[in-house]
Amino acid sequence: MKCQHCEKPATFHITELTGDEPDELHLCAEHAQDYLTPTSEHEESPPTLAGVLAQQLKLGQTAEELARLDQQVCPVCGITFYEFRHVGRLGCPHDYVCFEEELEPLIANIHGETKHIGKRPRRGGKSLDRQMELIRLGRDMKDAVEQEDYERASELRDEIHRIEQDDQS
């Protein structure tokens, strides 16, 4: 495959994420360098979340792989990776677990570290699984109410109640 801008062979295959749709670029080493070098304007402002994310995903993934990545859904809150990528905000604590693979390099890029050192809550609290279960049940209950399936909604409410009682005892 030839470079899109000259006759040299394309050795860099880049997927651009800044537009609405992923866009594939095929460039030679020289043009790829031009393309990936930030302009002086960018250098002065600190990296934004969307910028870091786009830069990170740009390399090494095809449009197809990205499209598949974008469709991943958090089973707890229902956010897609695409939605997170666009708004820069996660939907619930479980996203840190279910999108872990994609978030890990992003977090390393922003903070230079991936492990928390410092303050911790003194109380053990509920396990993360238990917390996520509550969020998921809450969402199911809302869906059941919307579908006017009140029997199911009431079951779910009892279930939530039971878990909350367990936690307090």
Add this chain to the structure above:
Amino acid sequence: MKMEDLAGRCGEWLRGSGPESDIVISSRVRLARNLADFPFIRKCTDTDRATIEATLREKVLASGELAEMVYVDVANLETVDRQFLVERQLISREHAESDGARGVAIGVHEKSSLMINEEDHLRIQVMFSGLDLDKAWQQASRIDDFIEGQVTYAFHPIKGYLTACPTNVGTGMRVSVMLHLPALVITRQLEKVFRSLQKISLAVRGLYGEGSQAMGDFYQISNQITLGRPEEDLVKQVSEVVPVLIDYERRAREFLVNESHKDLHDQVSRAFGTLCSAQQISSEETMHLLSKVRMGVNLALIDNVDISTVNQLFIHTQPAHLQKLRGIELDTADRNIERARYLQRQLRGDSEAEKN
């Protein structure tokens, strides 16, 4: 609480006292926390938001040392009142402009504020006048401990406190100092200084945070990194860079005094003259001129006004404050006239009674 009760007072952050307060306006520590049982704000239903607000409001404010905080239901405030809280830095612009159940608990002397349902469920903020980050961190941590005794936070053993935006994950902590740097602006050294700060992962923002312009030559310096370092290190990193910036600003002021005393004295006096005699004046121009006057007072080039009056004017001449102090709503043109009158009264001492 009535906004009018706050309006006449100055609030902690512009009190203009404390260590190095000619250059360091305030020290601030903010902790981002989320409740474990709910989705983050973006995926909250109206009911979720209302429940989070009620839970935090009741459990946190009904007992213990936080009971003396005053709670304001931000969702039901008039636009001018929300703007008023933004001008005082008690809530963020994002919090003022968003929708749905949300509120803020304000501590004594406005040294602390707890924003509920901002970008995260809870944002604990502690502010002190001058350079005092250690004390601000200790106080924020104490409030955090107290709230943690009442609710369960979203916490991951490896990732730390979980936040809606991965840029805040880990400690959830933002440590910042607000600096007044007029001489670095005049001598055009600011860009260079800021570039070197960015290299060590410190962010620079304007007076009202993200995306706001550097009004009145005020700049906030804060940590960019929140994960992988203990809170004390983050406090230390910002604390250590501040004396360097203070030194730069003092040297730039010294340079101006030595090398272009006449120009500087002229600029400062003209700024003061305009503020004392303008018949209508915008908020931007006021901030710009007050900044020069503030430096003039600190360098003893102006002696008939004190620094606390100048500090107070920075906040009292802003749109919502002006309207609250006057007690009526005013459009932009009327505000510009009212602002000029207010400045005259305060700076020329036409009416001593207005000075509180």
